[in-house]
Amino acid sequence: MRGLDDSTEILIRVGQTAGEQVKHGWNAFLNFAARDNVLEVALGLIIANAFTQVVTSFVSDIVLPVVSLLPFLNRNMDQKFAVLSKGPHYDPHKGYNTVGQARDDGALVLAWGGFIENLLNFMGVSLTLFTVAHLYMLISHNKIIKPTVRCRYCKKYISVEASRCMNCSSWQDGREDPLKLDNDGDDEYEL
Structure with missing residues (x-):
């Protein structure tokens, strides 16, 4: 200026x-x-x-x-x-x-x-x-x-109605569990 x-x-x-x-x-x-x-x-x-x-x-x-x-x-x-x-x-x-x-x-x-x-x-x-x-x-x-339960994997509380954990993103129906052999030799999911 x-x-x-x-x-x-x-x-x-x-x-x-x-x-x-x-x-x-x-x-x-x-x-x-x-x-x-x-x-x-x-x-x-x-x-x-x-x-x-x-x-x-x-x-x-x-x-x-x-x-x-x-x-x-x-x-x-x-x-x-x-x-x-x-x-x-x-x-x-x-x-x-x-x-x-x-x-x-x-x-x-x-x-x-x-x-x-x-x-x-x-x-x-x-x-x-x-x-x-x-x-x-x-x-x-x-x-x-809302009722809650603990996640099977990370043990944090999630909704009873949840199919996946919001914390660790694992499926709650066990589809990610490793396969194990039954006594009969058949593949079976571990619960």
């Missing part, structure tokens, strides 16, 4: 190149993000997160308070814990009332009640999803839950 020195021209060219690269990168991201399967996965994750919150609330707010009424449990499950190592300010007459109080004092705590609560949340979510999948299969006649 006339009237500009070499360093200014170089800066302008670098700026144009950088702008083109940013525009190219943005277009590539839009092409990736706007595909159908990416949007389906994003929607599935959002719905799964909301679903998990509902089941967690059900377990924490409805199931566990009822379980806490059992005679040997005198408080909520998330506050059941065992002190493995006492903190520096431990009072043997009072002890620790909550997990947070024990942890703030520096005690080593085994919070088994919180673990049981998380385990119940997991079981609730997984059983509910399994039930929803079965209901969907009954209504739509589409198979979501």
Whole structure:
């Protein structure tokens, strides 16, 4: 360009190149993000997160308070814990009332009640999803839950209906097995 020195021209060219690269990168991201399967996965994750919150609330707010009424449990499950190592300010007459109080004092705590609560949340979510999948299969006649077996050769799981393994591409009916001679001298496939 006339009237500009070499360093200014170089800066302008670098700026144009950088702008083109940013525009190219943005277009590539839009092409990736706007595909159908990416949007389906994003929607599935959002719905799964909301679903998990509902089941967690059900377990924490409805199931566990009822379980806490059992005679040997005198408080909520998330506050059941065992002190493995006492903190520096431990009072043997009072002890620790909550997990947070024990942890703030520096005690080593085994919070088994919180673990049981998380385990119940997991079981609730997984059983509910399994039930929803079965209901969907009954209504739509589409198979979501597909039975599997192990491949005879590579031992990886494949569909029961598969005639060839998708991992090692071997036939599942034994047609690739080497021939062996029977006691009668007849050729027979090994099973």
